[in-house]
Amino acid sequence: MQELTQQIRSAAKRLLQEERVDCVLGYREGTVPMRERPFFAYTPEEADQLVWTRFCVNNLANFLIGRQDRVAVVAQGCVSRNIVGLIQEKQLSREQVYVLGLHSPGMVDSAKVQAQFPNRVIHSVEEDGEELLVNGADFQERVKVRDVKRDNCYTCTHRNAVIYDEFLGEQGEETGGGNIDNVAAPWENLSLEERWQRFEETFKDCIRCYACRDVCPLCYCNQCFVDENQPQWCGKTVEETDVHTFHILRAFHCAGRCTDCGACESACPVGIKMRRLTSKLEKDIRELYGYSPGLDLESTPPLSVYSPEDPEPFSTG
Amino acid sequence: MQDKILDKSEVDALLERLGSEYDVYAPLRDQQGSVEWAALDSSSDLVWDFSNTGVSPKRFVFPQTECMMRFNNRSDDPEGMIMKQEQGLQRQQALLNIRPCDAKALKALDSIYCRDQTSNDVYWRDKREKTLYVGLACKSPCPTCFCTSVRCGPHYEEGLDILLVDLGERLLVRTLSEKGAELASNLSDAPDEAKQQAAQQKEEAEAAVRSQVGLENIQSRGIMELYEAPMWDREHESCLNCGVCTYVCPTCHCFDIQDETQGEHGRRVRNWDTCMSWLFTYHTSGHNPRGTKKDRFRQRFMHKFKYMPYKFDVIGCVGCGRCTQSCPVNIDVTEVVGEMNEPDLN
Ligand code: SF4
Ligand code: SF4
Ligand code: SF4
Ligand code: SF4
Numbered sequence: 086m087q088e089l090t091q092q093i094r095s096a097a098k099r100l101l102q103e104e105r106v107d108c109v110l111g112y113r114e115g116t117v118p119m120r121e122r123p124f125f126a127y128t129p130e131e132a133d134q135l136v137w138t139r140f141c142v143n144n145l146a147n148f149l150i151g152r153q154d155r156v157a158v159v160a161q162g163c164v165s166r167n168i169v170g171l172i173q174e175k176q177l178s179r180e181q182v183y184v185l186g187l188h189s190p191g192m193v194d195s196a197k198v199q200a201q202f203p204n205r206v207i208h209s210v211e212e213d214g215e216e217l218l219v220n221g222a223d224f225q226e227r228v229k230v231r232d233v234k235r236d237n238c239y240t241c242t243h244r245n246a247v248i249y250d251e252f253l254g255e256q257g258e259e260t261g262g263g264n265i266d267n268v269a270a271p272w273e274n275l276s277l278e279e280r281w282q283r284f285e286e287t288f289k290d291c292i293r294c295y296a297c298r299d300v301c302p303l304c305y306c307n308q309c310f311v312d313e314n315q316p317q318w319c320g321k322t323v324e325e326t327d328v329h330t331f332h333i334l335r336a337f338h339c340a341g342r343c344t345d346c347g348a349c350e351s352a353c354p355v356g357i358k359m360r361r362l363t364s365k366l367e368k369d370i371r372e373l374y375g376y377s378p379g380l381d382l383e384s385t386p387p388l389s390v391y392s393p394e395d396p397e398p399f400s401t402g
Numbered sequence: 403m404q405d406k407i408l409d410k411s412e413v414d415a416l417l418e419r420l421g422s423e424y425d426v427y428a429p430l431r432d433q434q435g436s437v438e439w440a441a442l443d444s445s446s447d448l449v450w451d452f453s454n455t456g457v458s459p460k461r462f463v464f465p466q467t468e469c470m471m472r473f474n475n476r477s478d479d480p481e482g483m484i485m486k487q488e489q490g491l492q493r494q495q496a497l498l499n500i501r502p503c504d505a506k507a508l509k510a511l512d513s514i515y516c517r518d519q520t521s522n523d524v525y526w527r528d529k530r531e532k533t534l535y536v537g538l539a540c541k542s543p544c545p546t547c548f549c550t551s552v553r554c555g556p557h558y559e560e561g562l563d564i565l566l567v568d569l570g571e572r573l574l575v576r577t578l579s580e581k582g583a584e585l586a587s588n589l590s591d592a593p594d595e596a597k598q599q600a601a602q603q604k605e606e607a608e609a610a611v612r613s614q615v616g617l618e619n620i621q622s623r624g625i626m627e628l629y630e631a632p633m634w635d636r637e638h639e640s641c642l643n644c645g646v647c648t649y650v651c652p653t654c655h656c657f658d659i660q661d662e663t664q665g666e667h668g669r670r671v672r673n674w675d676t677c678m679s680w681l682f683t684y685h686t687s688g689h690n691p692r693g694t695k696k697d698r699f700r701q702r703f704m705h706k707f708k709y710m711p712y713k714f715d716v717i718g719c720v721g722c723g724r725c726t727q728s729c730p731v732n733i734d735v736t737e738v739v740g741e742m743n744e745p746d747l748n
Contacts, residue, residue, distance in 0.1 A: 116726065121732070122640060122731050196436075292457065292466065294649045300642055323466045323673070352644070355457065
């Protein structure tokens with residue numbers, strides 16, 4: 086990983102020195118354990134702050150939206166797919182971005198690490214090959230990376246960047262090892278009552294901070310439906326009806342566009358697993374339309390176009 | 403103030419006394435293993451070793467969603483469309499093992515919600531008066547805590563009725579108000595050795611607070627100088643303008659009021675709102691006085707570290723570090739405040 090950090094820094098410096106781009110978007114070291122921070126480097130000196138670790142849990146495509154300058158961006162598989170999505174949806178032009186493609190090592194779920202150390206305060210976490218070194222005031226322990234990856238990283242289907250102007254490091258294994266179709270819809274096999282119960286449980290702690298929405302490169306609407314008041318589609322309370330409306334509608338707005346990058350779950354301050362909705366919807370899109378988002382600049386996301394041949398399995402006549 | 407002593411094995415007796423008068427809430431371990439505020443059923447659920455809850459307990463005084471009034475949504479009814487105030491809290495509540503910083507935060511908010519006749523928020527006041535605050539001093543502050551820099555600390559007492567200091571098998575019970583003294587009246591006085599142990603813990607805990615911020619330059623600078631400082635251009639860059647920092651914060655207190663109707667029923671509710679959202683300041687005219695992300699980002703820090711100290715002599719932050727810990731892009735409050743306090747703002 087340190088090698089990749091060096092490669093990112095030198096590529097960034099070169100691009101800035103040659104004035105190929107106005108800034109390089111990557112990560113710099115965070116001040117809390119297991120969270121690097123999105124960072125714009127404008128000068129070769131600033132490029133020395135760039136890092137690449139298993140704690141890069143945002144989706145950098147999100148920070149490209151609305152920018153007028155030429156940006157080089159560090160992008161592993163999912164992020165590059167969201168860049169494709171943004172270009173398809175005309176939020177970004179291909180010429181404006183310079184993609185520094187990477188293979189993703191699979192990112193760490195900090196909550197899973199913390200769960201291994203109940204009652205103990207983690208002061209710092211370092212990477213050491215396939216292990217993490219977890220440090221507290223009075224302890225140091227090792228954790229295997231493969232036990233604490235984010236759920237979405239186990240079932241990732243495209244770990245290598247799908248578009249890039251330059252690929253840094255080696256291309257690697259394409260999948261995370263797990264099969265997304267087996268876990269995409271954990272509630273499909275439940276009875277109606279159980280399913281409702283699971284659904285209620287899943288979202289009961291939501292505080293409607295909208296971090297999941299604001300961290301997501303699909304949610305770039307100038308005015309989100311939850312912020313509209315004429316008509317008011319969704320109430321403002323944290324009562325069930327309003328919380329559920331928000332989550333169901335948001336998930337549907339992401340259908341056929343979500344790359345399962347996991348930024349939403351990583352951002353949530355209370356540990357909500359909102360991928361339980363989006364991964365089910367993406368499974369439906371694969372089954373109904375044979376489409377996976379963000380793989381091809383020339384294709385059109387299925388829910389953005391009407392075709393008389395569109396499947397309608399839900400219509401019972 | 404009196405120092406009493408309580409064996410942990412006798413906590414039940416105290417809880418029984420509490421329970422007869424109060425609904426009792428405490429930081430408890432949830433199914434996912436994190437410690438969050440919940441109703442306390444049994445003393446065996448109590449957690450003594452935790453840093454702090456991810457979300458602050460302000461909702462017990464300032465619920466995220468609160469019905470203020472109800473009305474009959476019928477204009478043809480003479481009783482219709484008349485707002486009727488909701489009843490206040492039905493039973494008193496006790497916040498057990500609240501961290502000193504969180505109790506101080508509520509005290510600080512009194513200067514906004516019930517300072518005088520012109521700012522007398524009946525909903526806030528009702529719950530403030532019906533709540534008992536039994537604090538638990540901090541033993542091992544998090545790396546993100548900086549309470550000692552903002553007129554607070556791991557054993558800070560203001561805003562509490564009782565402060566508990568965990569001495570292992572025993573608790574030192576320091577009474578800080580009449581209500582607190584009454585609750586602890588049948589406990590025996592703490593021996594000197596226990597008092598010394600507590601005093602030493604206080605010193606150690608204060609020394610263990612690693613993050614520090616300075617505020618002296620912020621205080622001496624004019625509002626416009628800080629407002630126009632170039633630092634905001636870079637500091638705000640990665641901010642998502644989500645609501646995490648303000649919703650987990652014990653001192654953020656903004657809200658939005660809405661009237662809702664369903665058939666014949668109508669109610670007026672207030673919900674937490676956040677200055678990070680563009681909608682918060684959006685005018686009906688279409689003008690937005692805080693129209694950019696930078697404006698909104700700056701507001702959060704200016705409000706807490708300049709406007710509140712300037713207007714009320716109260717810092718709008720107790721140094722709990724929650725915003726830093728929960729921010730999805732790791733905007734670190736101590737870094738931003740550090741920049742505001744730099745000797746040279748350019
Ligand atoms: S980030 Fe979590 S708490 Fe915030 S709105 Fe999304 S699900 Fe709810
Ligand atoms: S939830 Fe829907 S309306 Fe809101 S920002 Fe996302 S896509 Fe847009
Ligand atoms: S500072 Fe962090 S938590 Fe607060 S609005 Fe910005 S991104 Fe969200
Ligand atoms: S601003 Fe941050 S550190 Fe200060 S009280 Fe609020 S959450 Fe805690």
